[in-house]
Amino acid sequence: MSNTSSREIRLASRPKGIPTAANFKLVRTELGPLQEQEVLVRNLFMSVDPYMRGRMNDGKSYVPPFELGKPLEGGAVGEVIESRAKEFKSGDVVSSNLGWREFFVASPEALHPVNREIQPLSVYLGALGMTGMTAWAGLNLVEVKAGDVIYISGAAGAVGNVAGQLAKIRGCRVIGSAGSEEKVLFLRQECGFDIAFDYKTGPVVEQLNVEAPDGIDVYFDNVGGETLEAALSALRVHGRIIACGGISGYNEEKPRPGPSNLFNMITKRLTMKGLIVRDWLDRQREFEQEVGGYFRAGKLKNKETVAKGIDQAADAFIGLFHGQNIGKMVVKLT
Numbered sequence: 001m002s003n004t005s006s007r008e009i010r011l012a013s014r015p016k017g018i019p020t021a022a023n024f025k026l027v028r029t030e031l032g033p034l035q036e037q038e039v040l041v042r043n044l045f046m047s048v049d050p051y052m053r054g055r056m057n058d059g060k061s062y063v064p065p066f067e068l069g070k071p072l073e074g075g076a077v078g079e080v081i082e083s084r085a086k087e088f089k090s091g092d093v094v095s096s097n098l099g100w101r102e103f104f105v106a107s108p109e110a111l112h113p114v115n116r117e118i119q120p121l122s123v124y125l126g127a128l129g130m131t132g133m134t135a136w137a138g139l140n141l142v143e144v145k146a147g148d149v150i151y152i153s154g155a156a157g158a159v160g161n162v163a164g165q166l167a168k169i170r171g172c173r174v175i176g177s178a179g180s181e182e183k184v185l186f187l188r189q190e191c192g193f194d195i196a197f198d199y200k201t202g203p204v205v206e207q208l209n210v211e212a213p214d215g216i217d218v219y220f221d222n223v224g225g226e227t228l229e230a231a232l233s234a235l236r237v238h239g240r241i242i243a244c245g246g247i248s249g250y251n252e253e254k255p256r257p258g259p260s261n262l263f264n265m266i267t268k269r270l271t272m273k274g275l276i277v278r279d280w281l282d283r284q285r286e287f288e289q290e291v292g293g294y295f296r297a298g299k300l301k302n303k304e305t306v307a308k309g310i311d312q313a314a315d316a317f318i319g320l321f322h323g324q325n326i327g328k329m330v331v332k333l334t
């Protein structure tokens, strides 16, 4: 086959504070004909995720930084257009970490087959993808069980809404906070949260006191900062914290001091466990069976906010830091 023309987004400069359009560059590229053991994929959907902000900084972390002038990477679902590898044939649907581009050429090892019968295929970036698996892993990490009162911050986002729905399935009482009235209604009416409140309308510590006067057993932290501090106050003796994310600090140039009330860890004998979803990849099949089963049975909602076109991808990513998504933020590329 002849060359394929594609567009990709490269990191033009490292953001300072909240990223802006100037940090990204949309570039047209030409992909040459396939070599032996190569597969040409057209991305249908790509993911934008808060963790990518950390990779835009220079410096050491649990994943290497994105390189200036190189295409960004991230979760994507695409369709095989042409294959010179026996593992895949034209028409197969695959997930990969080669998002932020319209087409790509890869070896079969970089691709993971997915079932095209399950629709929309973007679910493999959300409830049945990395963020859904993060929610599931977080609940397993601290053994969330029936009867637990769990508070989830960032609750209307990709990880948060699935964590809440799965906690309801486990028989928990579920409390969530999010940044608008529309999100609060989504949590209550569509995700089955028992209680949801808007953290922008008053201090979280006060709202938690009202909504959970007897305290909480588990805190699923997506946000960090003041919300973590509020949860430390609200947790009961032997409470557990799932340390999943800290988006309130991702755009700060200097790290903020930690919670002023960390002494609660001692007085209440709390447990706080850090989560990196990649550590759970050996349990991916178990996740797919359990959570995929809920999705197919209609017990789990996959809520998405969909941006359209690769030229909208940078704005979709920036929108995460302005609360512009309900559920998983994805970009539809075709």
Ligand SMILES: NC(=O)c1ccc[n+]([C@@H]2O[C@H](COP(=O)([O-])OP(=O)(O)OC[C@H]3O[C@@H](n4cnc5c(N)ncnc54)[C@H](OP(=O)(O)O)[C@@H]3O)[C@@H](O)[C@H]2O)c1
Residues within 6 Å of the ligand: 049, 050, 051, 130, 131, 134, 154, 155, 156, 157, 158, 159, 160, 177, 178, 179, 180, 183, 222, 223, 243, 244, 245, 246, 247, 248, 249, 275, 276, 277, 278, 320, 321, 322, 323, 324, 325, 326, 327, 328, 329
């Ligand atoms: N540990 C892991 O392996 C792992 C894996 C995936 C994700 N994560 C983390 O989990 C968290 C949620 O990720 P996600 O993919 O589900 O993202 P998300 O919640 O779908 O999107 C980001 C949301 O964060 C909220 N937000 C933005 N700026 C904020 C701020 N300054 N303070 C409080 N909230 C803010 C916004 O909602 P509001 O309108 O409600 O403010 C926004 O919609 C992130 O911290 C992410 O880094 C961790």
